[in-house]
Amino acid sequence: xxxxxxxxxxxxxxxxxxxxxxxxxxxxxxxxxxxxxxxxxxxxxxxxxxxxxxxxxxxxxxxxxxxxxxxxxxxxxxxxxxxxxxxxxxxxxxxxxxxxxxxxxxxxxxxxxxxxxxxxxxxxxxxxxxxxxxxxxxxxxxxxxxxxxxxxxxxxxxxxxxxxxxxxxxxxxxxxxxxxxxxxxxxxxxxxxxxxxxxxxxxxxxxxxxxxxxxxxxxxxxxxxxxxxxxxxxxxxxxxxxxxxxxxxxxxxxxxx
Numbered sequence: 636x637x638x639x640x641x642x643x644x645x646x647x648x649x650x651x652x653x654x655x656x657x658x659x660x661x662x663x664x665x666x667x668x669x670x671x672x673x674x675x676x677x678x679x680x681x682x683x684x685x686x687x688x689x690x691x692x693x694x695x696x697x698x699x700x701x702x703x704x705x706x707x708x709x710x711x712x713x714x715x716x717x718x719x720x721x722x723x724x725x726x727x728x729x730x731x732x733x734x735x736x737x738x739x740x741x742x743x744x745x746x747x748x749x750x751x752x753x754x755x756x757x758x759x760x761x762x763x764x765x766x767x768x769x770x771x772x773x774x775x776x777x778x779x780x781x782x783x784x785x786x787x788x789x790x791x792x793x794x795x796x797x798x799x800x801x802x803x804x805x806x807x808x809x810x811x812x813x814x815x816x817x818x819x820x821x822x823x824x825x826x827x828x829x830x831x832x833x834x835x836x837x838x839x840x841x842x843x844x845x846x847x848x849x850x851x852x853x854x855x856x857x858x859x860x861x862x863x864x865x866x867x868x869x870x871x872x873x874x875x876x877x878x879x880x881x882x883x884x885x886x887x888x889x890x891x892x
Contacts, residue, residue, distance in 0.1 A: 714740025
């Protein structure tokens with residue numbers, strides 16, 4: 636099977652309620668159709684430095700940003716199943732994605748700095764450079780979700796995806812463990828992405844306006860990182876309060892919450 640290795644497109648994200656999703660799917664019947672894969676479980680491991688340099692930089696919304704991830708479509712039953720190592724770059728609003736395929740076990744060993752890839756290519760050299768340029772890259776977070784992907788009927792370059800049950804975790808960072816973790820979306824909520832190579836379809840823009848569907852800023856890895864850091868900060872503050880209470884108690888001072 637042949638896999639597309641290079642993508643260049645504009646990606647626009649939207650957060651939908653269940654009602655908006657239902658109405659929109661009905662309105663899309665003449666514009667796009669579900670691709671041959673139907674609904675798919677997508678599993679990712681995002682790689683980052685020990686201080687989360689890549690995602691911190693990304694959340695600052697710079698002109699240029701990049702991410703590195705290992706992806707499988709469905710839970711790999713063993714380490715021989717196909718996986719994809721992907722570099723996702725965004726420059727001035729345009730997304731460039733480059734990826735290579737490799738057996739899951741081989742790809743994981745390579746990215747963890749414990750082995751090499753059998754396949755050699757220009758994209759492999761780019762991944763090597765990214766790993767070398769970001770010291771200490773290691774598995775940082777697993778992100779999984781269920782996706783329905785649609786393709787344009789008149790415009791085959793148009794892609795529309797709907798993600799639900801977006802889960803994140805920072806433990807057990809093996810894709811063979813399946814889609815586990817804490818959900819990032821509200822119950823019934825969907826993350827939609829419209830991916831276009833050319834101009835945004837006018838008919839699609841009209842439908843979105845009628846259904847009050849507007850662009851939203853949402854990064855799966857970014858949102859997981861924000862939840863993680865907010866909890867870590869809350870825990871540190873609680874520890875400080877407890878330490879203060881213990882210290883004050885030893886001094887014979889009454890401390891009120």
